[in-house]
Amino acid sequence: MRAVQFHRFGTPDVLEVVDLPDPHPGPGEVRIAVRAAGINASDWKKRRGEMDEGLPQTLGYEAAGVVDELGAGVTDAAIGDRVFGFSAGGCAQAELAVLSEYAHIPPSLGFAEAATVPTSAETAARALDQLGVGDGATVLITGASGNIGGAAVQLAVARGARVIGAGSPATHDQLRAMGSEPVTYGDGMIDRARALAPDGVDLALDIAGNGVLPGLIELTGSPDKVVTVADFAGAAATGVRFSRGDTGRALYALGAVADLVAAKRYVLPAVHSFPLSHIADAHRAGESGSLRGKLVVAPD
Structure with a gap:
């Protein structure tokens, strides 16, 4: 071959x-x-x-x-x-x-x-599992318009979570189509997220890897409520969990996404x-x- x-x-x-x-x-x-x-x-x-x-x-x-x-x-x-x-x-x-x-x-x-x-769905589902994202949770996802971010947004929405998706203004329509509430990434993002969720953000998933972990800890109240798939050094420095596949893979995500696609609930x-x-x-x-x-x- x-x-x-x-x-x-x-x-x-x-x-x-x-x-x-x-x-x-x-x-x-x-x-x-x-x-x-x-x-x-x-x-x-x-x-x-x-x-x-x-x-x-x-x-x-x-x-x-x-x-x-x-x-x-x-x-x-x-x-x-x-x-x-x-x-x-x-x-x-x-x-x-x-x-x-x-x-x-x-x-x-x-x-x-x-x-x-496969890769985006498994990575996203594994990180959501490690965070414990479920029905009724409010979760902020950075890098939400990318391949892994989009999977994380849609799988979290399917679990019944309220999702705030961080991305550039040009991606906001895309983020809304996936079921999230968009917030502009960059300086002031934490304050903008608080304005969207005055009752608090329960969990945060960092997919962008742009040094935002301290802000996510401040927003959620604890490093235990934050997971990153993109910032290994930042995770080590802050006590945030770095999600990696060698500690257990979410292989069920293949079937989960297939079902959502068939139901026309996945972009x-x-x-x-x-x-x-x-x-x-x-x-x-x-x-x-x-x-x-x-x-x-x-x-x-």
Whole structure:
């Protein structure tokens, strides 16, 4: 199969599309013919040598496609099913991928849109679980208009929470469409949030990672009521919990988002698709921040 790989760290020019042996699913896994795979910031961090040290490396942890091989014991999927999920082996940006966790794609959703869901949904659901966001809670979410932020807003709303979503003025219509009350990010945000919720903000989730943790602690009254997915150093300095997947993953989020999409209660980000052969261009676009929404790559 053809897959994205790099043999040295560096610029997007180090990325290659190479031939690798076809993978096969283990017990409880499925293999898909990939129709789209998500691209995340971790991909260019890996490519630059900021994460894993070994070489060569492949890329991609989320994908959508059609099941073409079943692992032993699989009873909830069949050959030909449309599914999306996680590739534990990190080789989803390829023609074939093995998914260790997966859910069926709702009929209304295309492959490219489905490939945008797994990482953002799991990260958001995990952080909301760690915060204890539930019915009746008032929660402030920073970075609410991004991919993870949008997932967090909508999953929190689905739980019955009142959500205040922080973002730039240009994103406020988007934040309202997702069910949140928008507040402008930046200087004075804490006061603006208090004005929206004079009875208090119970919890806060930081997805922006822009040094706002002290203000969120002030707003909620305790570092125990704040979680960040983006500010590791700030979490260590303030006592706020940093949410990470190696302490338990919210894999149920795949099915939860699928159900919300089917019920027309979930708005997905804009999708920008690149052919597999143009993976370097996708990295350049992602690193530059020139495109708002989610990047995916599709075999060509």
